[in-house]
Amino acid sequence: MSGKKSAFDEMHGKGGKMRPPYADYSNWLHAMSIDELDRRHKSADSIFRRSGITFNVYGAEGGVERLIPFDIVPRILAAAEWDKVALGVCQRVRALNAFLDDVYNDQNILRAGIIPADLVLTNEAFCPQMLGMKVPKRVYAHVAGIDVVRVDEDTFYVLEDNARTPSGVSYMLENRQAMMRLFPELFASQRVAPVNHYPELLLETLRAVAPGGVDEPKVVLMTPGQYNSAYFEHAFLAQEMGIDLVEGSDLYVDDATVYMRTTKGPRRVDVIYRRIDDDFLDPLAFNPGSMLGVPGLLAAYRLGKVTICNAVGGGVADDKSVYVYVPDFIRFYLGEEPILSNVPTWQLRKPDDLAYALAHLPELVVKEVHGSGGYGMLVGPAASKAELAEFKAKIKSSPESFIAQPTLSLSTVPTFVDKGIAPRHVDLRPYVLTGRETVVVPGGLTRVAMREGSLVVNSSQGGGTKDTWVLEDAGKEAGHARARR
Amino acid sequence: MRLRIRHETRYRLAEPARRAVQYLRLTPRQDRCQRVLSWSVSGPPSLVPWTDGFGNRAHVASEVEAHDALTILVEGEIETNDTWGILPLDDGLPPPMFLRPTPLTLADDAIRDLAKPFAASCVGTGTVPTLHQMTGAIAERVVYATGSTDVTSTAAEALASGKGVCQDHAHLFIACCRVLGLPARYVSGYLHSERSEMASHAWAEAFVEGLGWVSFDPANCQSATDAYVRLAVGFDYAGAAPVVGLRSGGKGEDLSVDLSVEQVQSQSQSQQ
DSSP, rough: OOSSOOBBBBBTTTTOOOGGHHHHHHHHTTOOOHHHHHHHHHHHHHHOOOOOOOOOOSSSSSGOOEEEEEEEEEEOOOHHHHHHHHHHHHHHHHHEEEEHHHHTTOHHHHHTTSSSSSHHHHHHTOOGGTTTTGGGGGOOOEEEEEEEEEEEOOOOEEEEEESSSSOOOOHHHHHHHHHHHHOOHHHHSOOBBOTHHHHHHHHHHHTSOOOOTTOOOOEEEEOOOSSTTTHHHHHHHHHHOOOOEGGGGGGEEEETEEEEEESOOOEEEEEEEESSSSGSOOOOTTTTOOOOOOHHHHHHHTTTTEEEEOTTTTTTHHHHHTTTTTTHHHHIOOOOOOOOOOOOOOOSSSSHHHHHHHHGGEEEEEEETTTTTTTTEGGGOOOOHHHHHEEEEEEEHHHGGGGEEOOOOHHHHHHEEEEEEEEEEEEEEEEEEEEEEEEEOOOOOOEEETTTTOOOOOOTTEEEEEEEEOOTTSSOSSSSEOOOO | EEEEEEEEEEEEEEEEEEEEEEEEEEEOOOOOOOEEEEEEEEOOEEEEEEEOTTOEEEEEEEEEEEEEEEEEEEEEEEEEOOOTTTEEESSSSOOOGGGGOOGGOOOHHHHHHGGGTTTOOOSGGHHHHHHHHHHHHHHSEEEOTTTSSOOTHHHHHHHTEEEHHHHHHHHHHHHHHTTTTEEEOEEEEEEEEOOOSSSSEEEEEEEEEETTEEEBBBBTTBOOOOEEEEEEEEEEEHHHHHHEEEEEEEEEEEEEEEEEEEETHHHHEEEE
């Protein structure tokens, strides 16, 4: 679909004047021939094939693995632009953690009427097994991916929060590696804030939330296995952190303690960085049909013998029906005004909002409350009459399952496509870590809709990725915005 | 009422298992209607007490050696009070979360049809009498018959077959309450009764504004009395089951259960 209004281009701005963060890059680009770019583009492809970065696409034939398109034109943010985003996403994650701690313990926010109690308590993602539990450092969303979109020079919106098991950070790391190999001259002439310390920060985060009294915690990464779409990332991160990559069958519980089977006998496990959904963690407590989990894990967890990252039940904070209230969480828990705004959202469980949305469907984006990955989504301006009618019926049969938002004209960044360099819409997912404090590495994953005019950036829907540069101010260590708890 | 309970569960396996892990919800809850005088759970080589999110006092039992037998022995005495089937809202569990349907308690058209006639009178002071009527209707539609269903049977399946046990009655009651917009939950426990097949029992509780949690036992068409001992609450059987477990390997399970729930005369107090 195409935005009706012309989109804000991050390189050329609105008036076609080169924006400062892109000045150096643009000079370099103009000196390059398309043939040379094409040659480097092709070698990028072979770098990724060799490194084995692939992504399973659900619904594709036989779960085939394919490369996510990588674009060789970086997305560039000035230090000041990034600082605002960084402070904003860190603030948001601090509020999400405070919310989770509250709803699973005192429930002050429900009593205060800031968010309707039923919306939380009857939410499928609300996990009663977390009630009354104190998790280490009161952190639930240790790793959060906050999706941010930009619509003009000064306006960034948070599109959605991902507080369960956000993926994609391996692309952030691999994209940077690839760019440094392909275009070393660019990194020599500009100060691009590094991202390669992410695995180190992640491990530090995981160690910081180990059960009390454990000095040298044993940390493992738990994957559902090689058929998971993000298995490559699981293996990659485990290797980068130097920790064991395990599946449920490698772990067992005895004496309410989690052990890993090793060739040298059982080894106690203190922290599990799990990349597996809540439902599959412990077949005795959750989905009984799951063969992926560890029987007894919930008991060990509730007894504080092991820390699970992210915490169980975090989904109630990133649900799209709860998203609407996150700015209120920031005011309620932190006493601060939100640095980043939400996209205006109609909650279709409300009759007035429903009536509006049904009357304006062709202009709106409609999302399923519990959906993710761009599945079950309607982009009004791009939809056919038949699709609109079909969605209308779906909404009417279950209004509470949907929210609607205006179709935002996402910013564009020049992108290398078949016809040469052309603008394509992008979003940004910074990865926010919370252990001892809340931190974010400068940049994140820029996702780009490779099809002309498309606003859907999800890799499952044909989106690609770009390296994201945060330029450091000369003389100032910028981009390392750290929001202290 | 003072009750003495002895509950022994023995598993024998024709082919040994390598490992086993179980959650046992076999310790009475700390609720207003009951006071534990003495209680012990024993048997498995490792047994660690924990409290689940619903406030149920559970144990995690594990056996990491190969084994062809496992015994769980529960013994204790408990003093119960008759609270007219009503428990105050003091257990920290917010009622609205018990509006959530689960696979075992999902309402189908037949369940909705069963519940709907009670909707009009299920308001204000009419709520409790109406729920008693609904309990009677459930007992009529689903006849108590042991062995007619298993632990995976849903409320909808029990209603369709017209036969079930206390677990199915409780699921059906919960499903009907949720149709009426009333939070309802599953209770597993012990029952002192002449019908020994009901010594290990299940019933349900509905949340009635102004009263609290009110119990309904469709299998016996009554509210809970001091003959009932509450072990665990949950959305349904899956969350409140007295024993759930998984083992690796092992075949040919032979399960035997000895359970007695006896009233102890008050004189016995002075004999101790």
